[in-house]
Amino acid sequence: xxxxxxxxxxxxxxxxxxxxxxxxxxxxxxxxxxxxxxxxxxxxxxxxxxxxxxxxxxxxxxxxxxxxxxxxxxxxxxxxxxxxxxxxxxxxxxxxxxxxxxxxxxxxxxxxxxxxxxxxxxxxxxxxxxxxxxxxxxxxxxxxxxxxxxxxxxxxxxxxxxxxxxxxxxxxxxxxxxxxxxxxxxxxxxxxxxxxxxxxxxx
Amino acid sequence: xxxxxxxxxxxxxxxxxxxxxxxxxxxxxxxxxxxxxxxxxxxxxxxxxxxxxxxxxxxxxxxxxxxxxxxxxxxxxxxxxxxxxxxxxxxxxxxxxxxxxxxxxxxxxxxxxxxxxxxxxxxxxxxxxxxxxxxxxxxxxxxxxxxxxxxxxxxxxxxxxxxxxxxxxxxxxxxxxxxxxxxxxxxxxxxxxxxxxxxxxxx
Amino acid sequence: xxxxxxxxxxxxxxxxxxxxxxxxxxxxxxxxxxxxxxxxxxxxxxxxxxxxxxxxxxxxxxxxxxxxxxxxxxxxxxxxxxxxxxxxxxxxxxxxxxxxxxxxxxxxxxxxxxxxxxxxxxxxxxxxxxxxxxxxxxxxxxxxxxxxxxxxxxxxxxxxxxxxxxxxxxxxxxxxxxxxxxxxxxxxxxxxxxxxxxxxxxx
Numbered sequence: 001x002x003x004x005x006x007x008x009x010x011x012x013x014x015x016x017x018x019x020x021x022x023x024x025x026x027x028x029x030x031x032x033x034x035x036x037x038x039x040x041x042x043x044x045x046x047x048x049x050x051x052x053x054x055x056x057x058x059x060x061x062x063x064x065x066x067x068x069x070x071x072x073x074x075x076x077x078x079x080x081x082x083x084x085x086x087x088x089x090x091x092x093x094x095x096x097x098x099x100x101x102x103x104x105x106x107x108x109x110x111x112x113x114x115x116x117x118x119x120x121x122x123x124x125x126x127x128x129x130x131x132x133x134x135x136x137x138x139x140x141x142x143x144x145x146x147x148x149x150x151x152x153x154x155x156x157x158x159x160x161x162x163x164x165x166x167x168x169x170x171x172x173x174x175x176x177x178x179x180x181x182x183x184x185x186x187x188x189x190x191x192x193x194x195x196x197x198x199x200x201x202x203x
Numbered sequence: 204x205x206x207x208x209x210x211x212x213x214x215x216x217x218x219x220x221x222x223x224x225x226x227x228x229x230x231x232x233x234x235x236x237x238x239x240x241x242x243x244x245x246x247x248x249x250x251x252x253x254x255x256x257x258x259x260x261x262x263x264x265x266x267x268x269x270x271x272x273x274x275x276x277x278x279x280x281x282x283x284x285x286x287x288x289x290x291x292x293x294x295x296x297x298x299x300x301x302x303x304x305x306x307x308x309x310x311x312x313x314x315x316x317x318x319x320x321x322x323x324x325x326x327x328x329x330x331x332x333x334x335x336x337x338x339x340x341x342x343x344x345x346x347x348x349x350x351x352x353x354x355x356x357x358x359x360x361x362x363x364x365x366x367x368x369x370x371x372x373x374x375x376x377x378x379x380x381x382x383x384x385x386x387x388x389x390x391x392x393x394x395x396x397x398x399x400x401x402x403x404x405x406x
Numbered sequence: 407x408x409x410x411x412x413x414x415x416x417x418x419x420x421x422x423x424x425x426x427x428x429x430x431x432x433x434x435x436x437x438x439x440x441x442x443x444x445x446x447x448x449x450x451x452x453x454x455x456x457x458x459x460x461x462x463x464x465x466x467x468x469x470x471x472x473x474x475x476x477x478x479x480x481x482x483x484x485x486x487x488x489x490x491x492x493x494x495x496x497x498x499x500x501x502x503x504x505x506x507x508x509x510x511x512x513x514x515x516x517x518x519x520x521x522x523x524x525x526x527x528x529x530x531x532x533x534x535x536x537x538x539x540x541x542x543x544x545x546x547x548x549x550x551x552x553x554x555x556x557x558x559x560x561x562x563x564x565x566x567x568x569x570x571x572x573x574x575x576x577x578x579x580x581x582x583x584x585x586x587x588x589x590x591x592x593x594x595x596x597x598x599x600x601x602x603x604x605x606x607x608x609x
Contacts, residue, residue: 024549027600029556033532033548036525039384044455049247051256053457054518060205061521079603112257117237126236130338135536136242139543142236143227150232197282252450254459315460318467322442328441333541342543343437346430353435397433402487 002105005173006167008044009098012027013136014039014067016087018074019088020136028075034132035071036064042099045079046120048098050110066103089188092129092141097181098099100125100155101173114160120154122149125180145186205308208376209246209315210269210402215294216331217242217270219336221277221289223339231278237335238274239267245302245331249323249352253313278292292391295332295344300384303328303358304376308366318364328383350390358383408511411579412449415504418497419534420445420473424480425494426542434481440538440572441468441477447535448505452526456516495594498547499534502554503587506531506561507579511569519568527562528555531586552593553600561586 014028017038040057047055057063081087083191103124107117126142126149133140142148159176163169220241224234243260250258252378260266286292310320329345329352336343345351362379370378389395423444427437437561446463453461463469489495509530513523532548532555539546548554565582573581 022603025551025602026549027553027556027602029600030548030554033528033555048251048406048454049256049258049261050455051254053256053455054461054516055227055455058455058513058518058522058526061519064521064525064590075603082317089304090508107261110257113264114598115267116404117268120261123240126212134337134540135546137549140338141232142227143340145228147230148233150230169364178324192536194232195229197225197278219449251465252453252455252459252461256459313460315464316467318470319464324471325439326443337540343541345436346432347541348431350433351436352439353433356435356439393459396492397435399431399433400428400481 002102002169002173004065005177006102006176007063009095009102010043010063010082011040011066011094013042015074016088016092016095016129016175017067017132018071019078019084019091020132020192021071022074022078023069023084023088024136031071031075032068034135035074036067038128038132039063039070040127040128042103042124045127046103046106049120050107052106052110054099057082059093060130090128090185093181093184093188095099095128096125096152096184097155097177100105100152100180101126101159101176104156104159105169105173105178108160108163111123114164118153118156121159122152123198125152125156145188145193147183147192148187151180151187154183204391205305205372205376208301208380209305210266212243212298213246214269214273216245216302217273218277219288219291219295219298219311219332220270220335221274222281222287222294223335223341225246225272225277225281226287226291226331227339231274234274234278235271237338238277239270240265240338241331241335242273244334245306245327245329245333248330248388249306249309249327252323253310253315273291293388296354296384296387296391298331299328299355299387300358301356302331303383304362304375304379306360307362308372308376311363311366316345318365321356321359321363324362325355333385348396350361350386350395353393353397354387354390357386408508408575408579411504411583412508413469414510415501415508416445416449416469417476417539419448419477419501421480422494422498422535423473423538424477424500425484425490425497425501426544427477428480428484429490430542431493433547436475438474438479439480440541441480442473443471443541445469445476445539446534447571448509448530448532451533452509452512452530453476453609456513456518458512458516465575467518479591494545496591499557499587499590499594501534502531502558502584502590503561503583504590505534506586507565510565510582511575511579512582514566514569522564524566527565528558529557531562547578549585551599551602554593557586557590561588
């Protein structure tokens with residue numbers, strides 16, 4: 001189950017990396033590079049911080065194969081997409097939801113406390129997208145007004161909390177990832193925001 | 204003593220992260236995320252490079268609590284600040300000074316040689332700010348003309364040098380961090396610079 | 407032999423870091439910082455992902471000395487250069503070629519499988535330049551139309567493939583790094599590209 005969430009997260013994040021490459025009109029090898037770095041970025045940071053070394057894709061190369069397959073898929077499909085940015089945002093939402101739970105779950109299984117495990121989930125969920133946006137020269141998705149970090153936090157915290165109260169893996173992961181996705185989906189679809197300061201920007 | 208410097212560094216860097224979120228008019232959860240990533244970023248990189256894994260905030264979650272407290276503080280205080288950028292710069296200077304010494308001290312205590320320990324101090328001192336600026340989409344503070352890296356280098360090298368000559372922890376750390384702060388403070392207040400090339404830029 | 411490739415890669419990447427500092431008219435200490443971070447960045451990421459900790463330059467500080475020497479060299483030479491950008495691009499090509507082989511070779515010697523070793527080579531080869539461009543506020547070299555990742559991939563994959571078929575270190579490394587350099591050189595000199603989509607950008 002967790003393995004499915006993990007591959008799913010890697011695959012859809014990889015797709016967003018390839019879509020970013022597509023929006024820049026790069027070549028197929030660059031598609032593969034962006035897909036790989038985006039797909040495995042969050043999990044790589046998680047493993048480096050936890051000390052699970054070498055990182056996961058070194059021990060299980062099929063993750064790289066998944067990233068390259070997504071790059072190839074996007075390469076052939078991109079021109080038929082009405083809006084690559086819309087697809088990118090929704091795929092990113094799926095990946096973020098999956099990784100928020102996965103990051104927290106891996107941290108818990110490595111003996112990490114509840115608080116740090118939640119933060120680990122949030123960082124795993126956001127870091128792939130940060131790398132993609134930084135390398136791609138796009139403004140980070142975290143700077144948009146629409147809810148993003150909150151969705152990752154909700155998913156990660158829900159999973160950790162449900163696990164703490166004895167809920168088993170499947171329902172806890174489903175509820176956690178589902179909640180993260182619904183919140184982020186609402187932000188994409190209906191522009192959900194949280195209250196912010198009304199200060200003039202950049203003072 | 205070092206522990207105080209460390210928490211101080213984390214707290215003020217966290218505040219600069221929250222101020223960066225404030226300048227972007229983000230929501231409270233984003234404040235917490237920016238504060239956490241900026242506050243623990245430098246120490247996380249230091250621990251990952253030294254192999255002190257899992258990284259420090261996994262083993263001591265109170266660091267995250269400090270970051271979240273600073274985010275909350277900035278959230279309620281930001282609108283009363285005349286210039287968030289000025290506060291950000293001065294808090295960044297305090298954090299940089301504390302981390303320049305902390306990074307070097309942790310490296311020395313891990314058995315690292317003097318030269319690498321100095322560089323470790325400089326990288327720990329600068330990395331939190333780099334992450335903050337990169338995620339926040341701001342030009343890096345390292346690109347300004349005013350002295351920055353030099354201050355971190357002076358603090359880190361002074362601490363390592365004084366330790367080498369047998370000076371005990373407290374005076375060495377105070378002199379190191381104090382010097383770094385004074386130099387960076389002069390750069391902020393009086394625009395101190397070092398000589399640069401007078402080449403036309405970007406050729 | 408590998409040691410020579412490694413020091414060569416660090417030195418020329420350090421030079422590109424110093425050139426980036428020069429193009430921003432920064433001071434000598436910033437030259438040293440940019441040179442160090444760019445020179446050791448790729449290898450540092452490689453070591454952190456493989457778990458070879460502490461990272462290489464902590465155990466062998468002469469790498470830092472090489473970076474600082476290159477910073478000093480660029481400081482005195484930069485004003486006589488007709489175009490710093492051209493030199494930067496060619497030095498970057500040499501460093502990328504060296505690190506594509508080095509990253510893969512270190513990964514193989516650490517017992518990593520062939521697929522992950524190739525990706526490790528590509529990431530080691532590109533990461534120093536990514537850090538340099540991100541900190542320096544330049545658009546990443548990966549976003550240019552001219553071939554870049556493909557050259558690193560060719561060098562890394564050739565080295566791994568030749569090693570797999572029993573070719574000894576020297577010829578395999580020479581062919582791998584040479585091929586990567588020739589491909590990237592052709593991209594710089596003649597604008598070599600791979601086919602890309604002809605989609606409108608940024609949709």
